[in-house]
Amino acid sequence: MSPAADAGQSDHPLIELIGVTRTYGQGTVAMQALRGVDLVVLEGEFVAIMGPSGSGKSTAMNILGCLDVPTTGSYRFRGIAVEKLSRNQRALLRRHYLGFVFQGYNLLGRTSALENVELPLLYRGEPPAARHAAAREALAAVGLTEWERHSPAELSGGQQQRAAIARAIVTHPAVLLADEPTGNLDTQRSREIMDLIVALNRDRGITVLMVTHEPDMAAYARRIVRFVDGRVESDIRNPEPA
Amino acid sequence: MLWNTLLLALKEIRRNLTRSFLTVLGILIGVAAVITMVTLGNGATQAVSTQISSLGSNLLMVRPGQRLGGGRDTAGAAAFRLADAIAIENQISHLGSVAPVVSRTVTVVHLASNWSTSVVGSSNAYFSAGNWKLAAGRTFSEAEQQTGKAVCLLGETTRSKLFGGQSPIGSAIRIKQFACEVIGLLKAKGQSSMGRDQDDTIIMPLRTVQRRLAGNQDVGMLLVSVQDGASTIRAKQQIESLMRERRRIAASEENDFNVLDTREIADMLSSTTRLLTMLLGAVAAVSLLVGGVGIMNIMLVSVTERTREIGIRLAVGALEREVLLQFLIEAVVLSSIGGLLGVLLATVSSIVLADLMQVPYMFGIQINLVAFLFSAAIGVIFGYFPARRAARLDPIEALRHE
Numbered sequence: 001m002s003p004a005a006d007a008g009q010s011d012h013p014l015i016e017l018i019g020v021t022r023t024y025g026q027g028t029v030a031m032q033a034l035r036g037v038d039l040v041v042l043e044g045e046f047v048a049i050m051g052p053s054g055s056g057k058s059t060a061m062n063i064l065g066c067l068d069v070p071t072t073g074s075y076r077f078r079g080i081a082v083e084k085l086s087r088n089q090r091a092l093l094r095r096h097y098l099g100f101v102f103q104g105y106n107l108l109g110r111t112s113a114l115e116n117v118e119l120p121l122l123y124r125g126e127p128p129a130a131r132h133a134a135a136r137e138a139l140a141a142v143g144l145t146e147w148e149r150h151s152p153a154e155l156s157g158g159q160q161q162r163a164a165i166a167r168a169i170v171t172h173p174a175v176l177l178a179d180e181p182t183g184n185l186d187t188q189r190s191r192e193i194m195d196l197i198v199a200l201n202r203d204r205g206i207t208v209l210m211v212t213h214e215p216d217m218a219a220y221a222r223r224i225v226r227f228v229d230g231r232v233e234s235d236i237r238n239p240e241p242a
Numbered sequence: 243m244l245w246n247t248l249l250l251a252l253k254e255i256r257r258n259l260t261r262s263f264l265t266v267l268g269i270l271i272g273v274a275a276v277i278t279m280v281t282l283g284n285g286a287t288q289a290v291s292t293q294i295s296s297l298g299s300n301l302l303m304v305r306p307g308q309r310l311g312g313g314r315d316t317a318g319a320a321a322f323r324l325a326d327a328i329a330i331e332n333q334i335s336h337l338g339s340v341a342p343v344v345s346r347t348v349t350v351v352h353l354a355s356n357w358s359t360s361v362v363g364s365s366n367a368y369f370s371a372g373n374w375k376l377a378a379g380r381t382f383s384e385a386e387q388q389t390g391k392a393v394c395l396l397g398e399t400t401r402s403k404l405f406g407g408q409s410p411i412g413s414a415i416r417i418k419q420f421a422c423e424v425i426g427l428l429k430a431k432g433q434s435s436m437g438r439d440q441d442d443t444i445i446m447p448l449r450t451v452q453r454r455l456a457g458n459q460d461v462g463m464l465l466v467s468v469q470d471g472a473s474t475i476r477a478k479q480q481i482e483s484l485m486r487e488r489r490r491i492a493a494s495e496e497n498d499f500n501v502l503d504t505r506e507i508a509d510m511l512s513s514t515t516r517l518l519t520m521l522l523g524a525v526a527a528v529s530l531l532v533g534g535v536g537i538m539n540i541m542l543v544s545v546t547e548r549t550r551e552i553g554i555r556l557a558v559g560a561l562e563r564e565v566l567l568q569f570l571i572e573a574v575v576l577s578s579i580g581g582l583l584g585v586l587l588a589t590v591s592s593i594v595l596a597d598l599m600q601v602p603y604m605f606g607i608q609i610n611l612v613a614f615l616f617s618a619a620i621g622v623i624f625g626y627f628p629a630r631r632a633a634r635l636d637p638i639e640a641l642r643h644e
Contacts, residue, residue, distance in 0.1 A: 102641065106550065124559075
C-alpha cells in the first residue's frame with residue numbers, strides 16, 4: 001500500500017520508476033542490475049533504500065540521481081521522462097532539482113569549505129555576493145559557520161560530511177540523494193548527520209532518498225524500500241521514525 | 243563564469259607550481275627561439291644594408307665579362323682601358339666620380355714585418371666613389387698620378403700589420419723590387435658585407451700599379467658614382483650603350499661586360515639573409531610545436547589525476563562545455579604564460595646575442611605579437627583533446643575513481 005495517505009505529504013508523485021531495468025554489458029557477459037523496478041516517491045518523503053551489495057540499490061540511486069538512464073522502462077521526474085533527456089539536459093536537472101551527498105564526502109581538495117559549498121551556485125551563474133550569502137547560510141544550517149575558511153583536510157569526517165550536505169542544500173533542491181552518508185563515520189557522528197538530514201526533510205520539505213545498509217540509519221526514514229536481486233522486495237512504512 | 247573559470251585555472255596552476263613551470267618551459271623556449279632568431283635575422287639584414295651603403299651610395303661597378311658577382315671569369319672579354327674611364331666621365335652627365343681600378347695581391351715589407359695584401363691602383367676619384375676618408379697625410383698629386391710615382395696610402399689593417407703603433411707617413415715600404423713612400427692613411431671602414439676586411443688594402447696611383455706590378459695597360463673595373471638625386475638606372479643604361487659602342491658590340495650580341503648597382507647587391511644580399519631568417523624561424527617554430535605536445539601530455543595527466551573532481555562537478559550539474567572550457571582555459575593560460583615569459587627571455591637573449599654578433603638589436607612588435615598569439619593558439623589546439631576527454635567522462639565512473 002502507498003504511504004501517500006500520510007499527513008503533511010502531497011499526493012503529487014515527484015518520482016516514478018515504471019518497469020525500470022538496467023543491464024550492463026552485452027550478450028553472454030550481460031549483467032542485469034535492475035530487473036523491473038516500480039517505485040513512486042511523493043514530494044516530502046524520506047525514503048531509505050536498503051539491500052545487500054549487488055542488489056541494485058546503487059544502480060537505482062544512479063538512475064534516480066539522473067547520472068544514469070534505464071535500459072528499458074521509464075523514469076519520470078515531475079512527469080518528465082528522464083531517459084529521453086540528453087546528457088546536458090540531465091545535468092541541468094541535477095543542477096536545479098537535485099543535491100548529492102556521498103559516502104566519501106567528495107569535497108574538492110585544497111579548496112575552502114565555503115568555496116566547496118559555492119560550487120553548484122557557480123554553475124548556476126549566481127553573482128559572487130549572492131553566492132557567498134547563500135553558501136554562508138547553508139554552512140550555518142549545518143553548523144559550520146566558523147569553519148568556512150578551512151579546507152577538507154583540516155576538517156573532521158563529520159565536518160566534511162556536514163560541508164557536503166551544505167553543498168547539496170545550497171541550491172534548495174527538491175530531492176536530496178544520500179549514498180551511505182554515514183558509512184565512514186562513528187556512531188555519534190552518524191547520529192548527528194542523520195538528525196541533520198531528518199531536520200532538512202522535516203523543516204524544509206526536502207524529499208530525501210538515502211541508500212544505506214545499516215538498519216540503525218534506515219530507522220530514521222519514514223519509508224524503507226528493500227532491494228534484492230534487482231527487484232523491490234519490500235516497501236514498508238516506518239510508523240515510528242527515530 | 244568565464245572570469246571564475248580563469249581564476250580557477252590560475253589557482254590550479256599555482257597549486258602545482260613546479261609542474262606548471264616545467265610544462266610552460268617548452269612553450270617558453272619555443273617562443274623565445276622564434277623571436278630571437280627573427281630579431282637577430284632582421285638585425286643582420288639591417289647590418290648588411292648599412293654596410294653596403296658604406297661602400298658608397300649610388301655606386302656602379304663596371305666589369306668585363308658577363309658574370310654577375312665577384313667571379314674573375316671574364317671569358318675572353320677584353321679589359322677596360324683608362325680611356326674608357328675618361329670617355330664615361332666626359333660623355334655622361336650627372337656622375338659624381340669615375341675611378342678606374344686595377345688590383346693585385348702582393349707581399350709588402352717594412353723593416354722586419356711583411357704582409358700580404360691587396361694593392362689597388364686608381365685615381366683620387368676612388369676615395370670619393372668608395373666613401374674613403376683620410377685619417378692622416380694626403381691623397382695623390384696630379385703629377386704623381388700622371389707619372390706613376392711610387393707613393394701609396396695605407397688601410398688601417400695594413401698599417402697596423404706593418405707599423406704596429408707607429409705613424410707610417412713619410413716611411414717607405416718595399417713592394418717586390420721597388421720602394422714606395424707612404425703619403426697617407428685611410429680611416430677604418432670595417433668589414434664588408436661579404437666578410438672581407440676593407441681596411442686590408444694599399445692604394446697607389448693607377449699608372450704605378452699598371453707599370454710596376456701588372457705590366458700592362460689594363461683596367462680591371464670602373465667604379466662610377468652617380469650624383470645624389472640622379473637616376474642610377476639612367477646612368478647604368480648610358481654607360482652600357484657607351485661601352486657597347488666603344489667595344490664595338492653588334493646589336494645582336496650580348497654585353498661582354500656588366501654594370502652592377504650597389505643597390506642590386508644590397509637587394510640580393512638582404513633577400514638571402516631574409517630567407518635565412520625565415521628558415522631559422524621555421525626551425526624554432528618546430529620547437530614551439532613540441533612545447534605544445536608537452537602541454538597536452540601534462541593536461542592529460544591532470545585530467546586523470548582530477549577525475550574525481552570532474553565527477554563532482556558533473557554531479558552538481560556542470561555541463562560538458564563548462565568542464566571543457568575549464569580545462570581549455572587552463573591550457574591556454576599555461577601556454578600564454580609560457581608565451582609571455584618567452585617574449586621576456588627573447589628580449590634579453592636578443593639584446594645579448596645582437597651585441598655579441600655585432601648586429602643591431604631591432605625590436606619587432608610584429609614578431610613578438612605573432613609568437614605570443616601563436617603560443618596561445620597552441621594552448622587551444624593541444625588543450626582541446628584533454629579537455630574533451632575530461633568533459634566526456636561518465637560522472638558515475640569519475641566519482642568512483644580513486
